[in-house]
Amino acid sequence: MHKYIQSLQNSTIKSLLLLKEKSRARKKEKSFLIEGQREINLAIEGGYLLKQIFYYTDIITVEEIQSLTKNHTAPIELIEITKEVFQKLAYRDTTEGILAVAQSKDLHISNFSVSKKNPLFLVAEAPEKPGNIGAILRTADAAQVDGVFIANPKSDIYNPNIIRSSVGCIFTTQIATGTNQEILSYLKNNNINIYGAALQASAPYHNQDYTKPTAIVMGTEATGLTDEWLAATTQNIVIPMSGVIDSMNVSVAAGILIFEAKRQRGF
Structure with missing residues (x-):
């Protein structure tokens, strides 16, 4: 009918x-x-x-x-x-x-699995702006990362603005959500090296080795990563900048870091 x-x-x-x-x-x-x-x-x-x-x-x-x-x-x-x-x-x-x-799919970290032995993950802690989340998902798709983890999510992943700004990349990349502790536990239990984008106690991002199982963790543009992540990282990393301000859009920074990891892995 x-x-x-x-x-x-x-x-x-x-x-x-x-x-x-x-x-x-x-x-x-x-x-x-x-x-x-x-x-x-x-x-x-x-x-x-x-x-x-x-x-x-x-x-x-x-x-x-x-x-x-x-x-x-x-x-x-x-x-x-x-x-x-x-x-x-x-x-x-x-x-x-x-x-x-x-x-909808249940995107909780408990349902996440990856078969690749040397995975590359992108973690975003408490991202709020749908546009940034969408842009991060586009970067993840372009780099074909093995998973995007949204820690302490502030936005519903199925928000139409995220779907629109991701141009559908929400459907092309494995996504998992959870608390900081849940995602940290997953990474540590699976022996994933954790590199946190931060100004504190940081080393230049291009001097690190991302060829082993790796998670690159991004904080918010306003406050950066919380102490919970900073204390758990293998190494904090920074993108050297020459401008007046000391920050850039989180999705842009994520793209720089992820594609350095891809470059080291031979794409």
């Missing part, structure tokens, strides 16, 4: 708006919204289960949706919506006429 929704007062649309705007709703429903063809395709490739697709037929056809989702393993409910409803749900000014409701 063909479903068609044209009212913003429809209960299904109200539920979607809650998924879009409220972390509490996403956690309760264990679902989140994905907007855009590339992001939906990456989610399917990343093993995410899609429940529903909402589409505006003036922009995208059912045939195009079927082609996009051909590798999805389960049936997806397709629901046509009006331009007004779509614009209310969409984040982007220029968009592709399609949104999906996907089932």
Whole structure:
């Protein structure tokens, strides 16, 4: 049966708006919204289960949706919506006429596993800005790191702004969340060398050996790493800077450090 929704007062649309705007709703429903063809395709490739697709037929056809989702393993409910409803749900000014409701994954560190014997991890402690988290995930994807750990997360990983700013890289990289202690325990139990980006007791980043199992840990731009991490690192590292200020965007710094590790490993 063909479903068609044209009212913003429809209960299904109200539920979607809650998924879009409220972390509490996403956690309760264990679902989140994905907007855009590339992001939906990456989610399917990343093993995410899609429940529903909402589409505006003036922009995208059912045939195009079927082609996009051909590798999805389960049936997806397709629901046509009006331009007004779509614009209310969409984040982007220029968009592709399609949104999906996907089932969340439990990203807790207890569910994380990696088979690689010499892994490279990126850790972000308490990142707050969705844009920074998205940029870090893009860096992680570009470098093909073996996992991104979000310690003491302040933002819901399935926040639409993180999905958007990561351009779908949230689906291409293994992600795990947990407290500082949970992630520290994982790293120590698996004999991972920990390099913390910090000004205190630091050595130049390019003088370190990242060819062994390695985690590079980033703090917030405002306060840096907490004492809990600083006390646990194998070595604190610093990027020498020549400017007036002594800090840079966390995602930029993460890119410099991760790609030095990749360079040492021969990419």
